[in-house]
Amino acid sequence: MLLFRSLSLGLLGACCLLLAQRPQTAVVLANPPPQIVVMPASSECALEGEPTIAAPPVTVIDVAPGVSGALVAKMIVLAANERIIAINDAPVHNADLAFANVQVQGHQYLDVAIVNNAGITRRVLVLAP
Secondary structure (H helix, E strand, O other): OHHHHHHHHHHHHHHHHHHHHOOOOOOOOOOOOOOEEEOOOOOOOOOOOOOEEEOOOEEEEEOOOOOEHHHHHHHOOOOOOEEEEEEOOEEOOOHHHHHHOOEOOOOEEEEEEEEEOOOOEEEEEEEEO
């Protein structure tokens, strides 16, 4: 009984010592990518008019092989003023119909071109391992 108490107290003391000496952890949050601000050209002054904030030029989405096109379409986030104009450089008139026919298979990618009302184009690259 005395041996058991001594062993238990020794292990408890070792655990407390290890907890007291553990390194401090810091949580670091990655900053979002910088936004590109496009000022409209004006003949009088470049600061007149309302600036337009553009999205980052490329967004990469990594998916599992065999994911359906409908699920890929849900992963691509569009702003209210954006629309899909091309998939793999093929013009698209109806994005939902185009994604319904797409099957992402292993070692393949989809290159999706998106344009907003201001005419600024950004790309979304969908990768499948």
